[in-house]
């Protein structure tokens with residue numbers, strides 16, 4: 747079941763940058779790639795380091811701690827040492843607000 751919740755203003759997610767938000771105790775990183783917003787759990791699947799402190803290169807985010815990379819669209823790991831995906835969230839943009847399906 748869809749359960750979209752407003753988590754940020756679109757203008758607060760910088761183009762080709764990231765913004766971390768905490769929703770109900772869960773850290774989520776919002777990623778703006780050339781105007782398209784993606785959302786992943788802000789916790790590397792290797793040792794739970796926040797991905798929002800890493801680098802965004804193309805369609806991947808690199809964890810700052812040990813260099814694992816994740817696909818920002820699917821959450822799939824693209825480089826060791828991570829082997830498990832990170833959770834992704836469906837995104838809606840409406841009225842200048844970022845909404846995520848937290849269901």
Ligand code: FES
Nearest residue numbers: 790792793809812
């Ligand atoms: S905690 Fe992210 S690569 Fe190790």
